Amino acid sequence: MLLVLFVVISYFLFTSPVRAAPVADLFFSEYIEGSSYNKAVEIYNPTSGGVSLGGFSIELYSNGGTSPTNISLSSVTLAQGDTFVVCHTSFSVSSLCDLQTGNLNFNGDDTLVLKNAVGDVIDVFGQVGYDPGVSWGTGITTTQDRTLVRKCEIGGGDVEGSDAFDPALEWDGYAIDTFNYLGAHTLCLEVTPACGDGITNGSEVCDGDFQACLTTDDYEGTSNCNQTCDGWEECHSSDFCGDGMLNGLEQCDQREQNGIACLPLYGQSCGYCNAVCQNVTVTGPYCGDTLINGGEQCDDGNISDGDGCNSVCFIEEQTPGLISGFKFYDMNANGIWDGWFRGEYKIDGVKIFVDENDNQKLDTGERRQITGKQGLFNLGAYRFTNLIPGDYSICEVLPRGWRSSLPEGTTCQKVKILSGEKKTGVNFGNYTFPINYFSYSACFLFPAR
Numbered sequence: 001m002l003l004v005l006f007v008v009i010s011y012f013l014f015t016s017p018v019r020a021a022p023v024a025d026l027f028f029s030e031y032i033e034g035s036s037y038n039k040a041v042e043i044y045n046p047t048s049g050g051v052s053l054g055g056f057s058i059e060l061y062s063n064g065g066t067s068p069t070n071i072s073l074s075s076v077t078l079a080q081g082d083t084f085v086v087c088h089t090s091f092s093v094s095s096l097c098d099l100q101t102g103n104l105n106f107n108g109d110d111t112l113v114l115k116n117a118v119g120d121v122i123d124v125f126g127q128v129g130y131d132p133g134v135s136w137g138t139g140i141t142t143t144q145d146r147t148l149v150r151k152c153e154i155g156g157g158d159v160e161g162s163d164a165f166d167p168a169l170e171w172d173g174y175a176i177d178t179f180n181y182l183g184a185h186t187l188c189l190e191v192t193p194a195c196g197d198g199i200t201n202g203s204e205v206c207d208g209d210f211q212a213c214l215t216t217d218d219y220e221g222t223s224n225c226n227q228t229c230d231g232w233e234e235c236h237s238s239d240f241c242g243d244g245m246l247n248g249l250e251q252c253d254q255r256e257q258n259g260i261a262c263l264p265l266y267g268q269s270c271g272y273c274n275a276v277c278q279n280v281t282v283t284g285p286y287c288g289d290t291l292i293n294g295g296e297q298c299d300d301g302n303i304s305d306g307d308g309c310n311s312v313c314f315i316e317e318q319t320p321g322l323i324s325g326f327k328f329y330d331m332n333a334n335g336i337w338d339g340w341f342r343g344e345y346k347i348d349g350v351k352i353f354v355d356e357n358d359n360q361k362l363d364t365g366e367r368r369q370i371t372g373k374q375g376l377f378n379l380g381a382y383r384f385t386n387l388i389p390g391d392y393s394i395c396e397v398l399p400r401g402w403r404s405s406l407p408e409g410t411t412c413q414k415v416k417i418l419s420g421e422k423k424t425g426v427n428f429g430n431y432t433f434p435i436n437y438f439s440y441s442a443c444f445l446f447p448a449r
Helices: 002-015 441-445
Strands: 027-033 039-044 057-061 069-072 083-087 111-115 121-125 146-150 171-174 210-214 220-224 269-273 279-283 321-329 351-354 368-370 381-387 390-396 403-406 412-417 428-431
Touching: 027 083, 027 111, 027 121, 321 390, 321 412, 368 381, 381 390
Parallel strands: 321 428
Antiparallel strands: 027 039, 027 146, 039 083, 057 069, 057 111, 111 121, 146 171, 210 220, 269 279, 321 381, 351 368, 351 390, 390 412, 403 428
16 A cells, blocks of 8 residues: 555656645546536545545636635545545436535536635646636547546646646546446556556557547448557448438438439429439430320431421421432542542442441342442432431442542441432542452543543
């Protein structure tokens, strides 16, 4: 006992200059500022014998004031190592209280002073004459909505009431309305730091505490210190999609209505909240969606007039159209017919066809023409008539040894014609070296120069 007492006295004489005879008097060992009237303070006796509380008092300084409310303690003897708990009259667990009084009605910005029987200040919680606003401290060790327990290595009270107050230096913080530690206190002035002792030291990241965090869904929650004190456990939250509150990354939350899709009317849209609390817009049927609905007579996937189905999806009168062009020798392979005088002549005898199944091959039954069959003044020409409005693929059968320059790299061209439209100039250009077949009568009739 003498050795322990010597260690305790030495610790506070040489390491804490604002303390006076640290184990010679009682001190506050726990502070509760909870919900409603859950207000309480615990007083601990670290001395070597029992102490009569007759004449002891607690002074409450509200909102930075200098005139206190006085609370006298009961005339009982507090045994060595025992605690005395003073609570508000309406404290929710009265069985934990040794004294209840309506005067113990403090908030996080009020100061408490413990005095002994002769009126000496033996401990101060807060700072007399100073109002911090809402509370002292931050995070888990704030003085509002928290339970604070005196660190076990603190063996005496703070007798200087005017100095700055930081609860994190001497107090461990716990969640609001934590009563587990009320009624008992332990000193550990000479202990070997270890994971699980409730003190973060050495290489520890944490020890027995928790921190605020965000889940992967961005919900606010808490994370507890892990069993090896070198990190935090997975973040847990009471918020979830379906609780009717907008939390985290949620865009909406309609409780049991989440995930029930809406049904939009024709030409309209509607929105609903999906199963993961995100807004979803549903577009209803409309003209141009390729489906015949809502009173439509047709729907060709667009709202253009002149293609057989007009802009409001009613059938329009169709007049056949045509597609025409010619085949030419593209001597310089530039994809342009530069004219006879440049040596670029039109080529007869090449098959041009309508690729109805879009496979770039001439199949049985597909419409075809041989260039140059339109007469002397239509050398290399072709023409398809009586075409109903729509999209067409016009292709050539490329002669062996030739390459296509128009269209470049392929033998087919996509052509769209409207009702009655005459689409001309759908030409095909080829080049090769040397030219060794075909009947080039045009070359002799109109020699290049």
